Amino acid sequence: MLGEGIAKGLVETARNFFGSYVSRERLTTVQYPEERLPQVEAARNFPFLVYDGDDWKAGMRCVACQICEKECPPKCIFIEKSKDKKPDAVGKPQFYPAVFNIDVSVCMSCQICVEVCPFEAIKMNTDFELSTDDRFCGLLWDKERLSRSNEYYHGIHPTEAAEVDARLAEEKAKVEAKAKAAAENTPQTVSGAASTR
């Protein structure tokens, strides 16, 4: 009958109107500065450097191998190696970056630096509220600005961080086993024991 469609439409909109006061499904707006939607785990924005423990200088995993600098397509990473060494994530003494700058206004978030890093030192951050009014240095981030703790990494990418931790623990165990084996072998050779081999 004429008018039936209109009546059905009116019922639907009335349902929407009253439903919007009671159900989240009928009012899906997230009022941005006051509320935020949680980001999915695979979200990525700009890179950050991971450090283990509390001290960002001592715990930084980056060994300044400069692979990410060479692979970065827009060449936004600038690294200067240090002169001395410090132990890295698995315990071996390695160089570390004296200067590590990323120009975030150039970075295109392609994640290639993350994919090529052999030391699980650089990962993608999800933070997007990065506006600044300093047009020259505001988006040129240095080592300190780029460093985030491993706990933070677990917070934003839990599954990935758990995998990375497992791998690093495995490598560390291997390194330690080798070091123990080497330590066990050394006293025998030093004492010049007899040749029962």
Add this chain to the structure above:
Amino acid sequence: MAEAADQIFVALERWLVGHTPAGVRPVFAEVISVVALLAVFASLFAMTTVLERKGLGRIQNRYGPNRVGPFGILQPLADGIKSLTKEDIVPQAADRIVHFLAPVVLVLAAFSMYAVLPVGRNMVLANLDAGVLFFFAASSVMEVSIFMAGWSSRNKYSLLGAMRAVAQMISYEVPLILASITAVMAAGSLSTVTIVEKQAGYTGILPHWFVLTPWGFAGFVLFMIATTAESNRSPFDLPEGESEIIAGYFTEYSGFKFALFFLGEYIGMFAMSGLGITLFLGGWTAPLSFLTWVPSYLWFFAKLLFMIAMFIWIRGTLPRLRMDQLMNFAWKFMLPLALINLVTTGVWRFLPHGILRWIVCAVMVVVPYILLGRGLAQGWKLKKRVYRFAE
């Protein structure tokens, strides 16, 4: 006590007028009433803009404006300041005088319609013997102002938009007036005060409103559809909506003049709803006999708010009608139904009171509606295209 609350504004006016010298009193009384009407309906306009945006928002699964005041109620203030501070641009080739006068004429015509609406018991600005006639005359001036706007802009698209708007408004005037004539026939007078008084009785608890009769219900529905079209509101807002795509008659207006157009249209909408309430919904009378202690002006504004809510609801639901669909609807559907409704009213008047006249009139309203609806819908089915020369 209820009597005193009901007549409080009348008493207030009399008290105020009593303080003026005797010679000026009639003029002063009118001036006070006019100022009161302007203040009330202008603030109703401000409230409606916010309510509409929030209502439409909720219908569309979002919040409306909610930043300006608590829950966004100070939004009209922000809109007013914005429209006042915008630069007033008049095209170089435009007819300056007519361009300036168009919104002024619109607002004047719209506000003058309130003179004959009885807002409460003994609360009408001008108790004209031909109140309904005056009302329709004033509403037709609104159409002239829209054409003035389109013509003076010296813009092809504005003129087209204005032509379409005027065509729409003229076509819908016919069912509008035919529907109101039924109420005039039933009340026996063109005076709005008399029409309301005729609806002021109660049978049991139910009132004698004209909308509660078969012909009154049909007349009310026709009247409201025609009002929606007269005020260029969705789903009949092709003249306005065209502004989004090409130009409409609004285009060459900026700042305060645009705000005046907006104001004029909404005020016209309120006035026409007010007339609908007066003619069919019993004006200031209460809906049930035991509610007459509530002051009359509160009932009028409650009904007006209800009508505004209906307008907002319809706006949020229906898509816009195309120009040809709109004109077909007016001339092929609403006009025949309005004419049949006139006959039904006469039949109601002359049949004796009782169940017979209810049945006869109900049949006379429902059957043409169904038949006409079915008949017109046949014409819309798409058939296989037949070529005369290409076969």
